Amino acid sequence: xxxxxxxxxxxxxxxxxxxxxxxxxxxxxxxxxxxxxxxxxxxxxxxxxxxxxxxxxxxxxxxxxxxxxxx
Numbered sequence: 001x002x003x004x005x006x007x008x009x010x011x012x013x014x015x016x017x018x019x020x021x022x023x024x025x026x027x028x029x030x031x032x033x034x035x036x037x038x039x040x041x042x043x044x045x046x047x048x049x050x051x052x053x054x055x056x057x058x059x060x061x062x063x064x065x066x067x068x069x070x071x
Contacts, residue, residue, distance in 0.1 A: 038044060 039048075
């Protein structure tokens with residue numbers, strides 16, 4: 001990753017840009033952490049598992065139908 005070129009800016013501007021970047025990264029990491037926690041929350045995890053079971057059953061039924069139609 002390229003470093004911010006500080007010689008093109010006044011001394012104060014470089015530190016402001018670095019502080020903004022650090023805040024942006026920290027905000028992104030907080031959002032990712034919150035999304036992971038929400039995704040692993042018991043009701044969400046159970047709902048995702050249930051949907052995966054439905055999707056799997058639907059796929060199997062479609063495969064059976066295709067096999068019957070081709071036979």
